[in-house]
Amino acid sequence: MGLLFDNFALFRDGFLTTVELSAVSAFFALLLGTVLAAFRVSPVPALRVFATVWVNVFRNTPLTLLFLAVVFGLPHLDVHLDSFTFAVIALSAYTSSFVCEVLRSGINTVPLGQAEAARSLGLTFGQTLGQVVLPQAARTVLGPMSSVFIALPRNSAIAGAFSVSELYSVQQTLTDKGYAIVGIFFWTALAYLVMSFTVRGVFRLLETQLAVAR
Numbered sequence: 001m002g003l004l005f006d007n008f009a010l011f012r013d014g015f016l017t018t019v020e021l022s023a024v025s026a027f028f029a030l031l032l033g034t035v036l037a038a039f040r041v042s043p044v045p046a047l048r049v050f051a052t053v054w055v056n057v058f059r060n061t062p063l064t065l066l067f068l069a070v071v072f073g074l075p076h077l078d079v080h081l082d083s084f085t086f087a088v089i090a091l092s093a094y095t096s097s098f099v100c101e102v103l104r105s106g107i108n109t110v111p112l113g114q115a116e117a118a119r120s121l122g123l124t125f126g127q128t129l130g131q132v133v134l135p136q137a138a139r140t141v142l143g144p145m146s147s148v149f150i151a152l153p154r155n156s157a158i159a160g161a162f163s164v165s166e167l168y169s170v171q172q173t174l175t176d177k178g179y180a181i182v183g184i185f186f187w188t189a190l191a192y193l194v195m196s197f198t199v200r201g202v203f204r205l206l207e208t209q210l211a212v213a214r
Helices: 002-006 008-040 045-059 063-077 083-109 112-120 125-140 142-162 167-176 181-210
Strands: none
Touching: 008 045, 008 083, 008 125, 008 142, 008 167, 008 181, 045 083, 063 083, 063 142, 083 125, 083 142, 112 125, 125 142, 142 167, 142 181, 167 181
């Protein structure tokens, strides 16, 4: 306990930075992943190709390599941002590919007759997707989607190696100060567990609230 009390401000700041980084990245990943999922089922071939390439590239690129590409590649393109923003870009791009595939699997579970009925009423593709298909698909993918966002705080640990003061960097700082590695790992792991259980709890609540009566 002495380790935590002596370095409470450091742990608190690292924890809050990890939460902020994960929350902002989750928001943009969900937004981008939804757009990509729409592209994947779009009647426009160019959009389907773009989304397919995006998903295949980012799902199969190691996250550390993606961080390297963003942090060191974007400045060469005259894009100069702070470390936190670079981390958000890398995490959002990576996670969006998984969000896209989860949503696409949910879209595929919606009976084709639903979309055909919407089109017969004169709804456009966008209206059909947004008003008929996606609301039904979202209910079916809450379970697998929770796994994607539970992994996000753990994935954000890589940002600590790129000058973002989150939990991983706190761990490195305390290790350099000579604290016992077991105690550092214990409190760091406990912080990640709190975040994971919180995300899972939110999705459990959503599953309960949005459950379809059968």
